[in-house]
Amino acid sequence: MHPRAFAEPLDAATRAETSERAQTRVVLVGPPECGKTTLLLRFCVRYVRENPDGRVLYIASERAMDRARVHATRDELLKDDPRALDRIGIKYAEDDQDVRALCCFRHAAPANAQPTAYVVDDLGSLIKCGGKDRVKREIAYAKTLAALHESARDDESGEERLVVVSERRDEELGGVPMGYVYARWFGEVMQACEVGNGEWDLVRQSDMASVRYSTRSSARTE
């Protein structure tokens, strides 16, 4: 998955990704106010437009969604087929247990209504278990990531489906918090690196491919 899938405007011409090894487990990491929520939402819209049968389950805390500043225009989101947005389902979760519950019961829905991609916004803020107890927090992370990994799989073919998770950058170590736990299930990290003046580079860590984007936007969603 190229950083363009997150950072390019939705009304930009899409470029076919040739010879891109499909990576189905991606962590998007960056400091606060770098536009992670907008990147995720942009990815969701692009995904349902490019996959006519695709359905996205977007998981976030309601409080975080209310506070989020989304840097995308109404025109950008409603371009082409606005009904495609119906295939993005937003579920609010209060904690990691809620996230695991969504994963454990996803098979209760009919097969054609189940998600083909999972997006979790700011997973770190949803991991309430453990507080400052590192071991308990580590266990909560492992359980939640395992649940997401297992849930994002076709029951018949075993084919892996997409999981994208965003995290706030670990301010002490830099990079992904609990990175060694993520590494068991997630194969790709994309990091938002500040350039300055509202400009950011979204960098794919495996090969340092990057795309520049801006959080300075004169038009926002209403």
Next chain:
Amino acid sequence: MGAAPARRRATSTSEAEDDSNPKRWRDASNDARHRGAAIAEAAFDALARRARVARDANRAIDVPDDALEALAWLYGAKHLQKALEVMQAGRVRRVVAERSGRSMYAVHGSGAHERAPYLCFPAHFCSCRSFFWECVNRGEALACKHQLAAKLASVLRCAKTTTVDDVLLGNMMMKSFEDDPM
């Protein structure tokens, strides 16, 4: 939000030493674990092929010595022995949802005290304490003995299978996830 190809890469000149470089999260031990997992998968694939040939020929399935040696090298001989004991004692159960076909493994431990079985996804997770400690926290093991037992039972097709209602499967998964392993 506008986007343009980056004109410069946002990396430091010395990536290996830079503590803020996020690439360090994928360190050498991680790469070794990924290689080990790939070798283990190949070993299990070979075992699965032999098991399939034996079944087609209506012969009893046996695990050849070279396969045992490969698994002992990957997982540790003691670990493998315990996993084989768990499997041969019939402690591995595959639970399948009736309508969706989604499945999980429930593996009973070998401890003296009766407790609920561990939730196992052989390829990547077990709800036991050993998995969190040895596989996740310390990164020293590819899998715990329950995962290994479940994987062997899956390849050799000797796990008992129970079919349950879809909601019940969800409840079982949820309960296992919420059990405290410590």
